[in-house]
Amino acid sequence: MAAPVFRTASTITGSTSPVNLTAPASIANGDLLVACESGDLAASESMTYGLSGFTPLLSYTRSSASAAGTDLQLWYKIASGEGASYDFTIDHGNLTAVGMVRIDGHDGADPFDVSSILGYDDGTEALIQSINQTVVDCLVLGFTSWDASKTITTLPGGWAEAYHADVSGHDQDCIYKTQAAAGATGVAQYNLSSAAPYTSAVVVVQPPQAA
Secondary structure, eight states, X not given: OOOOEEEEEEEEEESSSSEEEEOOTTOOTTXXXXXXXXXXXXXXXXXXXXETTOEEEEEEEESSSSSSXXXXXXXXXXXXXXXXXXXXXXXXXXXXXXXXXXXXXXXXXXXXXXXXXXXXXXXXXXXXXXXXXXXXXXXXEEEEEEESXXXXXXXXXXXXXXXXXXXXXXXXXXXXEEEOSSEEOOOEEOEESSOOOEEEEXXXXXXXXXX
């Protein structure tokens, strides 16, 4: 069985609602679209995000319950008659990054095996947490957003970059790999210019499963 395949991605940054994202190239009906929105947060501040027509995948999560930092929220959709762009909404004018990946070869009825989202404010550099994949031949997606203008020195080993969105003071990055065997996906450790608060998500996309 072949693993699902990452095909194309698109990103945009902004601070005025809506943030209008051009659709990833070459979307066909039945493709899996995974969308991510993140923002730069002051202390005790939370954003409210919206994306019409998509299903929530991972709920709004911030790097700290109260300290300044960043956040992340994910949605998904099985493509059907898609338009040229998507409006991501924000409830106030913070630095915001949005991204979307296009995937094929997934299970059309149940695209995901497992997923997780966590916030980190522990003085470390960004990572994608490990999760236990339960089926074979999956595509593993890692999404992270970090605070305070930190640049990437090296990407996590064994992963490829789907996209990187950089708006002054805030970054969002998506990486991916395939994993044949069930088991831990492993921690994906970024090497950044220095540590900063961050929020990370891991999403395991599964191939078609037996009925």
